[in-house]
Amino acid sequence: MKTPKRIQPLIDEGLIDEVICQLMSGKEATVFMVRCGDEIRCAKVYKEANKRSFKKAAQYQEGRKSRNSRRARAMEKGSKYGKNQQEEAWQNAEVDALYLLADAGVRVPEAYGCYDGVLLMELITDDEGEVALRLNDVVMPAEQAREDHQVVMVYVQRMLCAGVVHGDLSEFNVLVDAYGPVIIDLPQAVDAAANNNAKSMLQRDVNNMTNYYGQFDPDLLATNYAEEMWALYEKSELFPDTQLSGFFAESTEAADVDTVLEEIKAAFAEEEARLERIHEANQVE
Helix, strand or coil: CCCCCCCHHHHCCCCCCCEEEEEECCCCCCEEEEEEECEEEEEEEECCCCHHCCCCHHHHCCCCCCCHHHHHHHHHHHCHHHHHHHHHHHHHHHHHHHHHHHHCCCCCCEEEEEECCCEEEEECCCCCEEEEHHHHHHCCCCHHHHHHHHHHHHHHHEEEEEEEEECCCHHEEEECCCCCCCCCCCCCCCCCCCCCHHHHHHHHHHHHHHHHHCCHHHHHHHCHHHHHHHHHHHHHCCCCCCCCCCCCCCCCCCHHHHHHHHHHHHHHHHHHHHHHHHHHHHCCC
């Protein structure tokens, strides 16, 4: 096929030898199958910001920090340079997440680097060497659904322990090969500690996966891994090997409002007394 303009520089540099075919085109990128020497990989070509239809991008970028102070100031001001840097940061976020999560024990495609808006990574295939199916194209017996759902929940848990929430996890962002689920599409991954939307995104990720697997095993619909994970995470008690039950009981203990109000009043009274003492001391002087 004709070489896409954005991939040509990688061919010129010898990073890619041949573009075989287009695999898919989504809201944020177009993915091609490419040959790199003797290996078949995929090249994810990110769309330019004005052509990307990913909604609420700013919500996902909240909390992302730039190590370069000049770059950070430019991004805040929204200058042309800043917009370019912001776009580069968006593209590099995925390759950074892939390296981080692979180290954390999450099955993701192996990343080979991001070059001028083109991410080179492993092509996930099935036993016959064909491109692996997306989860939304897979049907399974209840037993397999339970097993794979548990695997995905462990991956979400490991991601959270690494400080990452996928933010757009669904049956469309999971591939399935002979060894099970593989998590893909991570440019919007958020910092769990720095993004105010992290909890709601985690809940949505978990609910999406539970609802999909729940089609094959309805018992899964009664689980509540998101609340359980987040409650432990907030208390710094969530670890990669923490055994989760899948259930979470909300506290039914009513708040003692009267006691809280009394404590607030006491604090105000103490502060007023302190200020009065300072005032009297100044008067004596």
